[in-house]
Amino acid sequence: MLAAPRRNTELSLLILALILGAGALALVVLALGPDEITLATPIMTVLVVLYIAAHIIMRRVAPKADPTILPTAALLNGIGLAVVYRLGPEAFGPAQVTWTLVGLVLFTGTLLLLRDYHALSSYKYLIGFAGVFMLMLPAFPGIGREVNGARLWVGFGDFQFQPGEFAKVLLVTFFAAYLAERKELLSIASRRFAGFRIPDPKHFGPLVVMWGLSLAVMILEKDLGSSLLFFSIFLVMLYIATARIVYTLLGTLLFALGAWFSYATFSHVRLRVQVWLDVFNPRLIDDESYQMAQSLFALATGGLFGTGFGKGRPDLIPAAETDFVFSALGEELGLFGTAAILLCFLLLIGRGLRIALTARDDFGRLLAAGLTAIFGIQTVIILAGVTRLLPLTGITLPFMSYGGSSLLANFVLVAILIRVSHQATDAPPPAATAEILIGGR
Amino acid sequence: MERQIRRVGVGLLAAFLAVFFQLNYVQWLSAQDIASNRSNVRKLLREYSIKRGEIVTSDNVTLATSRRTKGRLKYERLYPEGDLYGHITGYYSIIYGTARVEAAFNEELLGEGGVLTVQDFRDRFLGGGEEGNDVRLTIHSELQGVARQALGNQRGSVVALDPRSGEIRAMWNFPSYDPGPLASHDSKEQRRYRRSLAPNDPRSPLISLATSRSYPPGSTFKVVVTAAALESAFTPRSTFPDPQALDLPQTDAVLRNFSRTACTGGGRIDLFTALEISCDTTYGMLGLRRHAKIREVAEGFGFNQPIPVDIGTEASVFPEIPDDTANLRAFAGIGQGDVSTTPLQMALVAAGVANGGKVPRPRLVKEIVDPNAGIEERFTPETIGEPMSPRTARQVTDMMVAVVQSGTGTAAQMDGVKVAGKTGTAQTGIEGANPHTWFIAFAPATDPQLAVAVIVENGGSFGSEATGGAVAAPIAKAVLEADRRIRGW
Numbered sequence: 001m002l003a004a005p006r007r008n009t010e011l012s013l014l015i016l017a018l019i020l021g022a023g024a025l026a027l028v029v030l031a032l033g034p035d036e037i038t039l040a041t042p043i044m045t046v047l048v049v050l051y052i053a054a055h056i057i058m059r060r061v062a063p064k065a066d067p068t069i070l071p072t073a074a075l076l077n078g079i080g081l082a083v084v085y086r087l088g089p090e091a092f093g094p095a096q097v098t099w100t101l102v103g104l105v106l107f108t109g110t111l112l113l114l115r116d117y118h119a120l121s122s123y124k125y126l127i128g129f130a131g132v133f134m135l136m137l138p139a140f141p142g143i144g145r146e147v148n149g150a151r152l153w154v155g156f157g158d159f160q161f162q163p164g165e166f167a168k169v170l171l172v173t174f175f176a177a178y179l180a181e182r183k184e185l186l187s188i189a190s191r192r193f194a195g196f197r198i199p200d201p202k203h204f205g206p207l208v209v210m211w212g213l214s215l216a217v218m219i220l221e222k223d224l225g226s227s228l229l230f231f232s233i234f235l236v237m238l239y240i241a242t243a244r245i246v247y248t249l250l251g252t253l254l255f256a257l258g259a260w261f262s263y264a265t266f267s268h269v270r271l272r273v274q275v276w277l278d279v280f281n282p283r284l285i286d287d288e289s290y291q292m293a294q295s296l297f298a299l300a301t302g303g304l305f306g307t308g309f310g311k312g313r314p315d316l317i318p319a320a321e322t323d324f325v326f327s328a329l330g331e332e333l334g335l336f337g338t339a340a341i342l343l344c345f346l347l348l349i350g351r352g353l354r355i356a357l358t359a360r361d362d363f364g365r366l367l368a369a370g371l372t373a374i375f376g377i378q379t380v381i382i383l384a385g386v387t388r389l390l391p392l393t394g395i396t397l398p399f400m401s402y403g404g405s406s407l408l409a410n411f412v413l414v415a416i417l418i419r420v421s422h423q424a425t426d427a428p429p430p431a432a433t434a435e436i437l438i439g440g441r
Numbered sequence: 442m443e444r445q446i447r448r449v450g451v452g453l454l455a456a457f458l459a460v461f462f463q464l465n466y467v468q469w470l471s472a473q474d475i476a477s478n479r480s481n482v483r484k485l486l487r488e489y490s491i492k493r494g495e496i497v498t499s500d501n502v503t504l505a506t507s508r509r510t511k512g513r514l515k516y517e518r519l520y521p522e523g524d525l526y527g528h529i530t531g532y533y534s535i536i537y538g539t540a541r542v543e544a545a546f547n548e549e550l551l552g553e554g555g556v557l558t559v560q561d562f563r564d565r566f567l568g569g570g571e572e573g574n575d576v577r578l579t580i581h582s583e584l585q586g587v588a589r590q591a592l593g594n595q596r597g598s599v600v601a602l603d604p605r606s607g608e609i610r611a612m613w614n615f616p617s618y619d620p621g622p623l624a625s626h627d628s629k630e631q632r633r634y635r636r637s638l639a640p641n642d643p644r645s646p647l648i649s650l651a652t653s654r655s656y657p658p659g660s661t662f663k664v665v666v667t668a669a670a671l672e673s674a675f676t677p678r679s680t681f682p683d684p685q686a687l688d689l690p691q692t693d694a695v696l697r698n699f700s701r702t703a704c705t706g707g708g709r710i711d712l713f714t715a716l717e718i719s720c721d722t723t724y725g726m727l728g729l730r731r732h733a734k735i736r737e738v739a740e741g742f743g744f745n746q747p748i749p750v751d752i753g754t755e756a757s758v759f760p761e762i763p764d765d766t767a768n769l770r771a772f773a774g775i776g777q778g779d780v781s782t783t784p785l786q787m788a789l790v791a792a793g794v795a796n797g798g799k800v801p802r803p804r805l806v807k808e809i810v811d812p813n814a815g816i817e818e819r820f821t822p823e824t825i826g827e828p829m830s831p832r833t834a835r836q837v838t839d840m841m842v843a844v845v846q847s848g849t850g851t852a853a854q855m856d857g858v859k860v861a862g863k864t865g866t867a868q869t870g871i872e873g874a875n876p877h878t879w880f881i882a883f884a885p886a887t888d889p890q891l892a893v894a895v896i897v898e899n900g901g902s903f904g905s906e907a908t909g910g911a912v913a914a915p916i917a918k919a920v921l922e923a924d925r926r927i928r929g930w
């Protein structure tokens with residue numbers, strides 16, 4: 001009844017997204033020169049076939065799911081591939097294509113294996129510990145690797161990945177399951193502490209321990225971006241579960257203290273702030289603020305319409321293919337391009353929250369909202385960083401940055417969202433998406 | 442729970458809006474400001490990734506070319522002829538920007554201006570070998586070399602142009618500079634070399650005397666005054682009193698002849714003879730009586746505004762002198778006082794007479810050439826002023842021929858060709874400084890092929906003994922003879 005039209009919508013949107021993605025890739029190939037053309041055609045064919053395959057599998061295993069999630073992810077992924085390919089046609093491009101293929105396999109695998117998301121709730125502690133374990137992995141000597149001053153990587157031989165990207169999905173799942181179970185208990189303030197009425201520590205104790213552990217690990221690994229991300233996602237989910245604004249205020253206060261502490265203690269944090277405030281200072285611009293300045297130069301040189309693929313010099317930005325992929329895009333596609341990408345992210349977030357609103361139960365609601373929030377907050381943190389709205393904390397831009405771990409984790413993330421969406425109530429949603437975005441009732 | 446989720450949505454939307462506003466600020470509102478930061482090397486890298494076109498002389502000698510480097514800047518600019526064309530090509534420098542032809546034809550050299558060819562479209566859409574257009578100058582390499590040799594190590598300038606087309610065939614100033622080190626990719630070398638040129642010194646070799654330095658024209662200006670006189674009721678046979686000194690109105694001052702005697706032993710002197718022997722009192726009188734007309738004719742020759750040549754020029758000046766200082770008009774009549782001119786302007790005075798009263802627009806660039814598609818743009822002759830009738834031009838020519846045959850400019854005489862010329866020995870107005878020596882000329886007088894202006898600052902090696910006829914005329918003659926040999930006229 002509802003299923004077929006939704007999947008047909010999805011197919012037409014997906015075709016549109018694939019045309020745009022393939023078009024972007026074709027422009028990049030043209031700009032790079034004719035040598036790349038022979039390589040590009042099979043790549044594009046395989047990508048298109050796999051996306052269509054994912055869609056066909058969804059028709060069987062998640063027919064009632066939201067029709068916009070997969071096409072939006074495909075569009076972001078396609079444009080991201082084009083930019084990454086443009087920045088490194090020999091190394092990054094082919095590797096990212098491979099990761100996309102693996103990611104799509106993981107996406108369909110998740111949908112095929114996870115027929116009921118409630119299964120996740122049963123294994124919540126296992127998932128929680130797995131999340132913390134993943135986070136701690138890079139800290140282990142022997143397998144942990146430090147890249148650019150942050151110890152985020154795990155490596156065996158030539159192969160390396162960032163377990164933290166998966167940890168975020170695992171921890172959000174744990175938080176969702178735990179909070180769904182205990183939300184009433186957490187809402188009741190039975191104890192007094194420092195003038196505040198707080199719930200019984202035995203109810204929120206494990207939550208705080210888990211969260212503190214993950215935060216400590218990340219501070220030790222010097223990964224500011226992820227610390228900020230986890231801190232805020234924890235607050236957001238607690239707020240959604242309990243509706244108690246006091247947690248948010250308390251959390252914000254804690255965050256302010258933590259920020260002040262980091263600023264006072266870590267010189268690399270102070271430097272970030274200095275670069276943010278004074279990016280064009282001639283004494284900093286050749287070294288400390290070089291990357292940030294190059295990011296702004298790229299965006300500004302791109303202007304309204306951009307230079308066009310292959311015509312700019314985004315390769316001047318250090319780490320253009322990972323944290324600064326958005327600035328690279330901004331130089332070559334201009335404000336019109338970056339605004340369009342913003343809208344795509346916003347669409348995905350809007351649909352994710354809509355899934356949360358229509359979910360059958362509290363776990364589904366918290367899971368969908370949590371996954372959407374972590375996706376949205378991660379996007380905002382890195383975009384605000386590269387545009388100098390906030391001090392830069394390096395994390396990847398979902399679906400666009402170069403890197404297998406991030407891409408795979410995000411494919412799993414949207415697969416779970418789609419699963420929740422498929423299992424949502426058949427009843428019409430309480431409000432339209434636009435209303436969600438502008439506040440609704 | 443629903444309400445909280447909505448609120449989270451609002452929060453995320455607000456955050457995205459903030460990013461969107463910031464993007465508008467960075468990519469639109471202050472994009473120009475940010476992108477023009479000195480540390481943004483994008484524009485530079487783009488320019489240096491283009492194979493900038495060559496600058497060649499009319500006889501295809503390469504003056505500026507681009508060579509592939511291994512560095513981050515893909516092409517380096519080379520100037521194989523050293524300092525010989527420094528004031529013509531100018532330079533293409535990372536730190537100091539561009540100058541002269543490199544600046545005026547930057548777009549063409551980068552392949553951005555002009556007509557889009559099929560090749561341009563292919564470059565634009567398929568990327569790959571971007572190549573600029575070549576600029577072919579009107580300069581002839583041999584004549585330029587002769588000009589340098591003839592002037593030697595004397596501060597001064599030589600400008601030679603074809604009076605019919607306005608094509609500048611030689612333009613040499615001493616001192617000059619080598620644009621090569623300024624275009625070096627080694628910023629230390631750029632800075633060191635520029636410092637050695639003393640860029641803030643008024644005598645810096647960076648200054649092109651021919652186009653950017655104004656001098657009092659002295660007696661060469663009498664050609665302009667003669668034209669003005671003939672255009673206003675006088676004839677070559679009109680006679681004037683010939684006093685030892687001219688009494689000036691309003692003051693006790695007098696205007697004396699260069700020789701401190703009467704020009705022709707007293708009595709009266711006609712205009713023809715006055716020019717031939719450069720009689721100051723006659724021209725002082727004309728200066729007083731025909732001030733407005735002289736100014737009109739001078740402006741017809743190009744005075745009082747920058748000359749529209751392909752590179753920047755300083756305007757030559759013939760001011761309007763008010764009645765209450767009318768005595769100064771006498772000095773203006775002999776090219777002193779407030780009158781000042783560039784050597785290029787004086788070459789145009791000669792060219793205007795040579796070209797039958799029509800002043801040609803001087804050209805330094807002959808054509809723009811697309812290396813793959815041939816000539817893209819060719820510049821055609823234009824007239825920038827018509828200060829006198831063809832009849833007046835003929836009369837002035839006859840008088841200038843007499844200057845060379847039997848007057849002050851005999852040193853410019855050529856075998857078998859009549860040369861028209863005028864000498865000048867101009868007071869600098871600086872105490873103790875020797876006068877500047879001038880000579881302007883064209884030849885052959887009956888069918889002019891080349892007009893020349895020469896100035897040697899402070900008499901050059903002749904010092905206080907110098908006159909235009911003795912110092913500057915031989916240089917003009919050398920250039921005329923070389924052009925006659927090269928072009929066979």
